[in-house]
Amino acid sequence: MPDFTRSDRIAVQLRKEVAVLVHRAVRDHALPSASVSDVEVTRDLDMARIYVTTLLSDESKLAVDALNELAVEFRRELSRTLKMRRVPELRFHYDDSVDRGERIETLLRGERGMETGK
Numbered sequence: 518m519p520d521f522t523r524s525d526r527i528a529v530q531l532r533k534e535v536a537v538l539v540h541r542a543v544r545d546h547a548l549p550s551a552s553v554s555d556v557e558v559t560r561d562l563d564m565a566r567i568y569v570t571t572l573l574s575d576e577s578k579l580a581v582d583a584l585n586e587l588a589v590e591f592r593r594e595l596s597r598t599l600k601m602r603r604v605p606e607l608r609f610h611y612d613d614s615v616d617r618g619e620r621i622e623t624l625l626r627g628e629r630g631m632e633t634g635k
Contacts, residue, residue, distance in 0.1 A: 524558040527601070531565055532556040534598060535607070538591045539569065539584065548583050549576035554612040558605055565605040568612035577611040584609040 536553040543551055550572040557566045569584065571577045588607040595604045 522560070524560050524562060527562060527605075528556045528558040528565070530599065531558065531567075531595070531605070534595055535567055535591065538594060542584065542587055542591075543580075546583065546587075549573065549580040551580040551584065554614075562603070562605055565607050567607055567609050569609055570612050570615055574613075574616050577613075581609050581611050 532553055532555070535556065539551055539553055542548060551569045553567060554570045555568040557568075558564070567584075569581065571580050585608065588609065592604050592607050595607075
């Protein structure tokens with residue numbers, strides 16, 4: 518059976534709760550469409566790195582900046598809903614793994630097209 522640490526369990530819980538807050542912020546503040554892809558919490562539970570993806574990669578910086586401005590408000594909301602003594606500081610980052618995957622796929626398609634003479 519996998520051995521999950523407390524920080525892993527908190528990361529899962531934060532991912533669920535922050536995803537709801539991000540969805541609400543996108544709707545209420547007219548932010549670019551963004552969703553939470555992953556959450557990493559430090560071992561000492563002081564900080565949570567929240568990775569978000571955006572529908573359009575051009576809008577990623579705007580979305581991440583806006584979410585970082587709302588982070589204090591999100592943390593306050595989480596302190597009311599979660600049963601934790603101290604909610605970690607939230608820092609939002611853009612998850613570019615989807616962009617990298619698409620770029621690799623495009624490169625592979627290009628090479629395959631060259632091999633078949635297309």
